[in-house]
Amino acid sequence: MAKLIIEAGQARKHYWRDLWRYRELFYFLAWRDLLVRYRQTAIGLTWALLRPLLTMIVLTVIFGRVAKLTVPGVPQPILVLAAMLPWQFFSNSLSDSSNSLVANANLISKIYFPRLVVPASSVMVSMVEFIISFAIMVVLLFIYHYPITWHFIALPPLVVLSFLAALGPGLLITALNVKYRDFRYIIPFIVQFGLYVSPVGFSSSRVPEEWRLLYSLNPIVGVIDGFRWAICAKEPMYWPGFVVSLIVIGLMLFYGINYFRRVERKFADII
Amino acid sequence: MSDTVITVDHLCKSYWLKHQLQAGRKQSVQSEHFSEVLTRFISTPFRRRDSAEKAASREEFWALKDVSFEVKRGDVLGIIGRNGAGKSTLLKVLSRITEPTSGRIEIDGRVASLLEVGTGFHPELTGRENIFLNGAILGMSRVEIKRKFDEIVAFAEVEKFLDTPVKRYSSGMYVRLAFSVAAHLEPEILIVDEVLAVGDAQFQKKCLGKMQDVSRNDGRTIIFVSHNLQVVQSLCTKGVLLAGGTIKVLGPTSEVVAEYLKSLQSGFKIGLEHRRDRQGAGDIQFTEIEMLDQFGQRIENAISGQRVTLRLHYRTKADHPYRNCRVSVSAHANGVVYFLLSTELVRSDELVLQGRGHLDCIIPELPLSRGEYYLNPFVESNKVVQDLVEGAWPLSVVDGDFYGHGRNYPPGWEGIGVLVRHDWKW
Numbered sequence: 187m188a189k190l191i192i193e194a195g196q197a198r199k200h201y202w203r204d205l206w207r208y209r210e211l212f213y214f215l216a217w218r219d220l221l222v223r224y225r226q227t228a229i230g231l232t233w234a235l236l237r238p239l240l241t242m243i244v245l246t247v248i249f250g251r252v253a254k255l256t257v258p259g260v261p262q263p264i265l266v267l268a269a270m271l272p273w274q275f276f277s278n279s280l281s282d283s284s285n286s287l288v289a290n291a292n293l294i295s296k297i298y299f300p301r302l303v304v305p306a307s308s309v310m311v312s313m314v315e316f317i318i319s320f321a322i323m324v325v326l327l328f329i330y331h332y333p334i335t336w337h338f339i340a341l342p343p344l345v346v347l348s349f350l351a352a353l354g355p356g357l358l359i360t361a362l363n364v365k366y367r368d369f370r371y372i373i374p375f376i377v378q379f380g381l382y383v384s385p386v387g388f389s390s391s392r393v394p395e396e397w398r399l400l401y402s403l404n405p406i407v408g409v410i411d412g413f414r415w416a417i418c419a420k421e422p423m424y425w426p427g428f429v430v431s432l433i434v435i436g437l438m439l440f441y442g443i444n445y446f447r448r449v450e451r452k453f454a455d456i457i
Numbered sequence: 458m459s460d461t462v463i464t465v466d467h468l469c470k471s472y473w474l475k476h477q478l479q480a481g482r483k484q485s486v487q488s489e490h491f492s493e494v495l496t497r498f499i500s501t502p503f504r505r506r507d508s509a510e511k512a513a514s515r516e517e518f519w520a521l522k523d524v525s526f527e528v529k530r531g532d533v534l535g536i537i538g539r540n541g542a543g544k545s546t547l548l549k550v551l552s553r554i555t556e557p558t559s560g561r562i563e564i565d566g567r568v569a570s571l572l573e574v575g576t577g578f579h580p581e582l583t584g585r586e587n588i589f590l591n592g593a594i595l596g597m598s599r600v601e602i603k604r605k606f607d608e609i610v611a612f613a614e615v616e617k618f619l620d621t622p623v624k625r626y627s628s629g630m631y632v633r634l635a636f637s638v639a640a641h642l643e644p645e646i647l648i649v650d651e652v653l654a655v656g657d658a659q660f661q662k663k664c665l666g667k668m669q670d671v672s673r674n675d676g677r678t679i680i681f682v683s684h685n686l687q688v689v690q691s692l693c694t695k696g697v698l699l700a701g702g703t704i705k706v707l708g709p710t711s712e713v714v715a716e717y718l719k720s721l722q723s724g725f726k727i728g729l730e731h732r733r734d735r736q737g738a739g740d741i742q743f744t745e746i747e748m749l750d751q752f753g754q755r756i757e758n759a760i761s762g763q764r765v766t767l768r769l770h771y772r773t774k775a776d777h778p779y780r781n782c783r784v785s786v787s788a789h790a791n792g793v794v795y796f797l798l799s800t801e802l803v804r805s806d807e808l809v810l811q812g813r814g815h816l817d818c819i820i821p822e823l824p825l826s827r828g829e830y831y832l833n834p835f836v837e838s839n840k841v842v843q844d845l846v847e848g849a850w851p852l853s854v855v856d857g858d859f860y861g862h863g864r865n866y867p868p869g870w871e872g873i874g875v876l877v878r879h880d881w882k883w
Contacts (some may be wrong), residue, residue, distance in 0.1 A: 188567050189563050189564065190553075190563070190564040190565070190568070191561065191562070191563055191564075192550065192553060192556075192557065192561070192562040192563075192564070193560075193561045193562075194557050194558055194560070195621075210593055210598055210599055211593050211594065214589065214590050214593035214594070215591075217590075218579055218582065218586075221581075221582060222579060222582065222584060224582045225581040225622075226581070262793050276727060292573075292576060292577070293576060293577050293594065294554075295554065296554065296572045296573045296576045297552075297554065297570065297572075297576055297577070297594055297595070298552050298553035298554050298570070299594075338820070354707075360756050385483075451555075451556045452556070454549065454554045454555045455472065455555050
C-alpha cells in the first residue's frame, strides 16, 4: 500500500478512488437509514406506498377536477403520479442529504472517511421508497389499460438524473448547514414551494411557449418532463427545455461537489 | 521496507477562537452565526474587514505546536499529558479527522482509529445490526465482520440479546458490545483514545489483554492515549509526554511517566492552597501536604514498606480554636480506596486546630505496592465538614522490600492491592 501523507491544504489526489474504497460504508449507512426509517412503526414500509398514494389522490382532485389542468388521453392519476414519483424522490433526497452531515455529526467528529459518503448514502432511502411507490404506477397502468411504450427504457437514466439533480444542491446545502444551521429551515420551504412551481399536478405544456425555456431553469422540470414522456408518451418531448435542465443540473452538481470538497476538511472542526 | 510506520514532522494545528466582548466578559464562540455574516454583509457590503479588526475578535489557539516523532513497526506508543495538552488533537490529526495547519505526517499501513466507544451505534438497531454497522464504520469489510461475528458476540457476552435494539441494553452491555467490535479490528496501526475509562474493571482488563496480544503477537503498531498510568506503563513500549501542544519528553515509557508525575507534583505543590475544587465550610483548609522519609527528609516518591510521614499543613480562617476536630487522609487509585488514616481511629483525645500548623501522620511501613495513588485530606470540626480535597496530592510508590526478601508482587499486581504482612504454614 502506498504511503499515506497528511499535510495541510493538500488536495486529495486519490479522492475518487478513496471514495470507491469506502463503498461498503456507503452501503452500510444506507442500510442503516433504511432499517431505522420504519422501526417501531405498525405498518412499516407500507408508508412508502401510502404517502404517495394519498398525495396523488389530493393532487388529482385539485388539478384535474378543480383546476381542470388535464391532458387529453391521459388519465389524471397517471399524469399526476408520473410527475409525483420523481418529485417526491427529488424532494426527499434533497431534504435527507441536506440534513445528513449534521445528523451524522458524531461520525464526522470521530472517524475519518470521505465525507461525500454521508449525503450520497442518505439518498438511498428515498431511492428505495421510490422503487416501492413505483408499484402504484404499475397498478394504475394496469387498471386503466394504459399502453406501455418503448419510452419506458428512459426511466432508469431518468432516475439517475433526478438523483443527480438532488445531489448537487443537497451537497451544497449540507456543507453550508455544517456551519450555518439556518439552512435546515430553508429546505422545507424550498420543498413546499417547489411542489407548486414544478409541473407536478399539471403538464408543463400548459406553460406558455415563450416562458417554457425559462421555466426549464428549474432543473426538476426537465426530469418531470422526461418521466411524463417515458410513462404517458402522449406529448412530444420539449428538447430545448430538457437540455436547459440538464445543464442546470450539471452546473449545480459541479458546483456542489466542488464546494463540498473545498470545505469538507474543516467539517470536524466546526460541526 | 522501512521499519518506521509513522513519521510526524513539525506538526502544528491551530484553532481560531472568537471572542465577543459582552458586558465586560470575554466569551469564546465556535463559529460565526449566519445572521452575523448576513448583517455584516448588508451593512458594509463592499468593505473587507481589515485584518486588525479581524485579529481583535479572533484569537489563534495552538493545540499542537511543532510536534515531531517517529513510530516504528510493533511499537506501542503511549501519549500522556494533562487535559488540554493536545493529546486528542494529535490523535484526530493522525486519524485524518481534522487537517493539520502545517507540518506533515507519513503513515505506512492501514490505520483504524478508536476515539470513542460505539461510534455510530444506532439505538434503534439490534445488537446484531450494530455489530455490522459499527464494524463498517471502523473500517472492517463485510466479509471480515461475518468471519469474526461469533467471536465478537462471545467476547461481549451478549448472545441472548443479539436481536434486541441496543436502546434497551444496560449501559454495561452497550459498552461491552461496542468494545468488542473495536477489539476485533485488525489494522496495521491502531489509534486509541481514552476509551478504556468506561466499562467495568473486569471487562477493561479483558480488552487490555486483547490489545496486548495483538501488539505482541502480530507486531501491530498502537498509539494510545490514557490517563491511567498503570495501563500506559504495562502496555506501552514508548511514551510521549505532551504539554501545551508540544512534546516535553519522548522516550521509554518509564522515563516519560516519571517526568509526567514530576510535572504533576510540581503542579500540585503550588496547587493545594489555591485549589477551588474543594468541599466543606472552608474555615479550616489544607495548604500543603509533604511526604517525609524516616530521616525527616522530604521525598517525592515513597518506597513500598518504607516508614513514611505525611505532613498535613493547615490554616484556620478565624483565630479562635476549632474544637473537636477530626482529620483524615485516604489513599485512592482508579476510584478505589486503599486505606483511611484517621485521627479518631488511633487517638481518643480531643484535637483542637488553631491558626497555622501541621499534623503528622506516621505510617511505619507503607503497605502499598508500586503504583500511582492519590491522597484525599479531610477535616471536620464539631461534625461540620470543613475541607475535603479530592486528588489533593499524588502519592507515587516505587518497589521496595516490604517482605524483607526482595520479592515483590508479581507482574500485573502492582498498584492494585495493599500489601499485608502474613504468613503461611504447612
